[in-house]
Amino acid sequence: MRTRGGRGSSRRTQRLLLWCAATDRTFERAVAADGRPVLTGKCIHCNTRHTITEDGAPLTSASIEHIVPRAHGGTDAIANLAIACNRCNYGKGHRLDDRPWHDPTLQKVIATLQERRAARMRPPPEWLDLPPLAPAEGREADDGA
Ligand SMILES: [Zn+2]
Numbered sequence: 262m263r264t265r266g267g268r269g270s271s272r273r274t275q276r277l278l279l280w281c282a283a284t285d286r287t288f289e290r291a292v293a294a295d296g297r298p299v300l301t302g303k304c305i306h307c308n309t310r311h312t313i314t315e316d317g318a319p320l321t322s323a324s325i326e327h328i329v330p331r332a333h334g335g336t337d338a339i340a341n342l343a344i345a346c347n348r349c350n351y352g353k354g355h356r357l358d359d360r361p362w363h364d365p366t367l368q369k370v371i372a373t374l375q376e377r378r379a380a381r382m383r384p385p386p387e388w389l390d391l392p393p394l395a396p397a398e399g400r401e402a403d404d405g406a
Contacts, residue, residue, distance in 0.1 A: 279317030
């Protein structure tokens, strides 16, 4: 199941969006037109700029990308998550997530995204008040399964 941003996004999605932004060095503190403090940073796929509030509510069409797709056992570990445009996420989902695990194109996309996510990784900034993660989130990927 895809987790979407936008209107009506769940608290869970907002929490994960906020954690992704907090741990992604492209996301910087900014002020929205209405004066709200926000975070702005880049889509993991196409570098389109996205904005979320400090509560994790997306003000642009941002969604949570699972780098290793959940269909292939990808978890909610923060290193497996990134912020992506709905359009980018949806496109990848349809083109790639249903391919067999050893499909070379799937493997290449995953490797590229993992590299990019690792390069952007940072410890959460101290000025950001982050909600606690649920037990299944934030951990390294489970092995086995
Ligand atoms: Zn994008």
